[in-house]
Amino acid sequence: MKLQIDKSKKLPLYQQIVEQIRAQITSGEIPEGYQFPSERQLAEALGVNRTTVLNAYKELKADGLMASHVGRGTIAVRACGEEPVKAVYPGEPIWDHLFSDYLKNSDGFDVNKYLEIANRKDVISFAAGIASFENPPIQAFEGIGEELLERQSSMLVSPVAGFSSFRRVMSSYMQKRSCFCQPSEIMIVSGAQQGIDLVARAFINPGDIVFIEEPSFFPAIQAFRSLGARLMAIPMEEDGMNVDVLEQLLTRYRPKLIYTMPAYHNPCGVSMSTSKRIRFLELINKYGVPVLEDDPYSELCYEGQTMTPLKSMDKSGYVIYLSTFSKTVYPGLRLGWIWANKKLIYRLSNIRQLMDLHSSCISQLIVERFIASGEMEKYLSLIRREYRDGRDIMMDALKTYAPPGLTWNHPDGGYYLWCRLPEGLPADLLATQAAQNGVAVLPGTPFYLPGQKGENYIRLNYTFPPRNRITEGIRILCEVIRKLTVSEKEDGAFSDGEISPIL
DSSP: OOOOOOTTSSSOHHHHHHHHHHHHHHHTSSOTTOBOOOHHHHHHHHTSOHHHHHHHHHHHHHTTSEEEETTTEEEEOSSTTSOOOOOSOOOSOOGGGTSOHHHHTSOOOOTHHHHHHHTSTTSEESSOOOOOSSSOOGGGTTTHHHHHHHTGGGGTOOOTTOOHHHHHHHHHHHHTTTOOOOGGGEEEESSHHHHHHHHHHHHOOTTOEEEEEESOOHHHHHHHHHTTOEEEEEEEETTEEOHHHHHHHHHHOOOSEEEEOOSSOTTTOOOOOHHHHHHHHHHHHHHTOOEEEEOSSTTOBOSSSOOOOGGGGOSSSOEEEEEESTTTTOGGGOOEEEEOOHHHHHHHHHHHTTTTSSOOHHHHHHHHHHHHTTHHHHHHHHHHHHHHHHHHHHHHHHHHHOOTTOEEOOOSBSSEEEEEOSTTOOHHHHHHHHHHTTEEOEESGGGSOSSSTTTTEEEEESSSSOHHHHHHHHHHHHHHHHHHHHHHHHTTTTOTTOOOOOO
16 A cells, blocks of 8 residues: 655645545555554554544545454455455465475574574573674774775775785785685685585585584584585594594595584584694595685684694695684674685686675775784784683683583683583573573584484583673583483483383
C-alpha cells in the first residue's frame, strides 16, 4: 500500500486517504484480504492525527471496501456486500525446498548463541575468539581523519587485490619474518574467513576430498562442507598433525586441498614441530597437493622465538599462506592477506570481484600506516606481554580450583587453552550451566566432524576477558564442573552398559 498526503491541498486529509486506498483496492494493487495497519500505526506513518485515519477507515467500511474482524484486524474487501475472504497470500514460502545446494551443505552449528551470551556485560566470557579491549591500538587511528582528507582519491576504490602501496608494505613486513615474497604475490582480503572461502571456491568441486586436522577451526569446516567437499580428518598430537596418518591417507586418496594451522592451533593450542614440518612438506611435494596454511597466531609467541610460517620452508609453491590482522590489530577492521603464486592471486582476484570487489579502503590505509610507522611492532610487544599474563593467570586459577578429572594444555602462544572435562560430563551441558552462572565457554563439538567427538572438551580464551576477572571466572566454572560431576554420578550417568527398551 502506497499513500502520499499533501497537506497543501484543499481536499481533507482523510479524504485523500480514502481516494488512494479505494483506487488501489479497485485496481487490485491492494488484494482482497490485505490486512491494513491499525489507525494508530498508519497515523504515525503518515504524520497525521489518529482521528483522520479513523474517519477514512469509517468511510471505506461504509463503502464496503473494508471490514473489521476480531483477531484479523481490518482487511480489504473487493466487492461491496461480499464476505471478506482469506488473504491471497499462501503463507511463508517453503524455504527448505528453495535453498541452493551451497546453503543445504552448510553446517548447522550456530556459534551466535554462545557469542550472544559472551557479549552480555554481566558475563565473564572465555568463549569469544577476539582480542582484548583493555589496551586498544589507538595509535593506529590517531590522525587518520587528516590523512584521509589528504588522500581522498584513495577513498574512491581499491584494486581488487589491495592498494599497491599496502602490498609493498606487506611484502617488507613478511620479509622480516623470513618470508621473501613480492607485492604481486600478496592479496589483501576482508579477514581470514574470506581467504578460506576464496581458496575453497578456487579448488573445490562437490565430492572433492579435503584433508583437515581434527580438531580444526570450525568456520573452515563449514566453508569446505558448504561447497560439497568430502572431509577427512587427521588427528592432532602434542606437536601438530599426525603425519603418519597423513601419509597413509595420501597413499589411498588424492585430496584437492589440505587445511592446516601449524602455529598455536585453534582450538588445541599446539604447534607443528620442525621435524613434522619437514616431513609434511616432503609429502605434499611427493603427492602434489595444495595446502592452505592458516596462520592467525604465529606472531603471538609468549615463550621462545616467534615461529616462522610453514610457507617460508616451501620451495615448490604448494603452500598458500593466509593470515589476519583481526587477532593482532583490531577484529572490526576485517583485514587479512594471502601470499601465493601470482597466477593464483590473479585467479583469486577474479573470484573476489563477485563478492565484495575489494577490502575496505579505510581499513587498508589504517593498517598500512600502522605497519610503516613502526607502531605495529611496538604494539605486538605490548599485547604479547598482556596475553601471556592472561594465560598465566588462567592457568594458575585452574591449578587452584580445578576439580579432579579436568585437564588442560600449556600453549606457548595464541589465544586458547584446550580443556578436557571429567569423564562423562557433556560440554554442551556445562556451557549451558556455566552461562546461567555468568561464565561463557565454547564446547568442543563444532571443532570435530559430526559424531560424538569433542563432547568432552571446551575451549577457553584468555585474551578477551579482563585480567582482573579471569580468576573469578575460572573459580565459577570449576565450581559448576564440580557440581555437575557430582550430580551426574549420583544420577548414574556413567552406566554406559545399560540398554533401554525400544518402545
